[in-house]
């Protein structure tokens with residue numbers, strides 16, 4: 458296992474998590490690892506039992522007195538769950554992790570709820586699959602965690618939420634709900650839509666085209682597997698910023714489409730090159746290595762498509778005393794070679810490449 462520097466747990470429990478799906482169960486797992494007492498709740502008894510079975514926390518009991526309630530339910534029902542938690546636990550601080558921040562806040566304000574103990578937040582960490590079955594304790598590691606405090610927020614209440622975010626490996630960022638929603642419209646909600654719409658064009662594409670799919674298509678369509686039900690709620694609750702982001706996208710698409718209608722027209726090639734170059738500058742601004750975990754280094758090893766080769770690679774990693782943190786396999790139908798993308802701690806990367814090379818393994822890329 459990865460050796461972790463022992464940092465004292467900051468979170469003061471018990472922590473009650475409402476909504477034991479992907480986010481709730483991931484938080485539960487991460488906090489349990491830190492020794493925090495976690496109480497889970499969910500509208501679905503079956504989802505709740507599943508998250509308990511995975512070790513994300515325990516069932517609620519009469520007399521529970523959480524210090525913090527974290528609401529991890531779909532956006533449409535966030536205001537209800539926050540209001541319930543504020544009423545049920547008058548001594549607890551309440552936060553939520555919804556992907557939109559202004560709509561739940563406005564809904565709560567419209568009800569006249571006293572929001573002194575409520576502080577909205579949003580970890581920028583997730584997956585395209587929901588439910589406790591997809592939960593991961595390391596989901597939040599190295600990811601931004603936005604906190605929307607206001608002038609009424611008490612320092613000690615804020616500290617409770619910051620402690621959780623830091624204990625699970627998050628990076629704290631303060632924003633107003635408006636700044637948050639405008640930002641995620643551009644960096645999260647637009648990418649989701651673009652990925653979905655790109656993949657939608659594959660539904661009735663010829664099989665001959667689909668079987669040629671390479672890594673480029675896989676990289677750009679991962680998000681297209683996301684749950685429509687959840688995203689419908691997110692997009693509708695942030696429609697203003699999303700429409701603005703879509704309009705920018707439509708303008709860029711139109712400029713390239715027009716240029717490619719007649720690529721030899723004066724200025725046409727330049728229009729396409731400018732659009733691609735703008736993409737280069739945009740992607741260079743994304744913090745961390747694009748699409749990769751900031752925690753691990755990756756090495757891509759070529760594996761012959763014969764029985765036992767992958768097993769041999771894993772055994773030999775053990776023999777050279779390298780702990781593999783993650784593994785992704787890529788295999789094209791008909792090809793004689795598979796690619797094993799292994800994640801290792803950055804400090805052992807160079808030694809791993811050298812030792813594997815000495816044992817005859819071919820490294821495809823690093």
Ligand SMILES: NC(=O)c1ccc[n+]([C@@H]2O[C@H](COP(=O)([O-])OP(=O)(O)OC[C@H]3O[C@@H](n4cnc5c(N)ncnc54)[C@H](O)[C@@H]3O)[C@@H](O)[C@H]2O)c1
Nearest residue numbers: 476478479480499500504530531532555556583584587588
């Ligand atoms: N999926 C992501 O990548 C991601 C990332 C960051 C934040 N979020 C936000 O986290 C929240 C949860 O998303 P998720 O991906 O974990 O969804 P999920 O579908 O995996 O889990 C949601 C859980 O909430 C439960 N639930 C629904 N209504 C409830 C209610 N009224 N009371 C109690 N439980 C209820 C469901 O039974 C389910 O178990 C959403 O607000 C979402 O915007 C999601």
Ligand SMILES: O=C(O)C(=O)C[C@]1(C(=O)O)C=C[C@@H](O)C=C1
Nearest residue numbers: 556580581582583584585644645
């Ligand atoms: O990586 C993914 O699969 C996500 O969906 C994560 C992602 C994102 O856009 O980064 C999606 C929505 C959440 O509100 C936060 C995080």
